[in-house]
């Protein structure tokens with residue numbers, strides 16, 4: 373659904389592709405992309421990077437506990453406490469904000 377919406381806006385989606393290099397010039401950025409053993413160059417005005425966070429919540433032995441998992445993240449209160457007494461979760465597994473930000477005063 374998201375892919376269709378992006379394509380409607382004129383975006384070209386490349387999945388299973390790896391960005392091998394970025395060459396920044398005044399006119400834009402040329403990305404060398406490898407996909408299926410083939411290499412291609414795409415030049416764009418800008419490059420942005422966005423990654424999602426998916427917690428590794430499987431096989432942690434949470435079954436049968438009061439720890440709640442919502443969309444691959446462990447639900448906690450503002451102190452990192454889960455629904456199960458004595459079990460805490462911080463960092464990426466607890467979802468945004470990311471761990472780096474949580475470590476800051």
Ligand SMILES: Cc1cc2nc3c(=O)[nH]c(=O)nc-3n(C[C@H](O)[C@H](O)[C@H](O)COP(=O)(O)OP(=O)(O)OC[C@H]3O[C@@H](n4cnc5c(N)ncnc54)[C@H](O)[C@@H]3O)c2cc1C
Nearest residue numbers: 423428429430431432462463464465466469470471472473
């Ligand atoms: C490319 C990139 C750039 C980033 N840049 C920044 C930045 O500039 N500033 C910033 O604040 N954050 C940044 N982040 C995010 C930051 O790296 C993470 O938020 C942070 O590393 C999360 O720490 P964590 O300890 O929660 O998880 P992780 O660092 O992922 O550590 C989890 C550990 O648990 C282990 N593990 C997983 N499952 C199990 C299991 N079942 N049993 C036992 N061990 C397990 C993993 O092997 C891993 O060692 C960036 C992330 C990426 C990918």
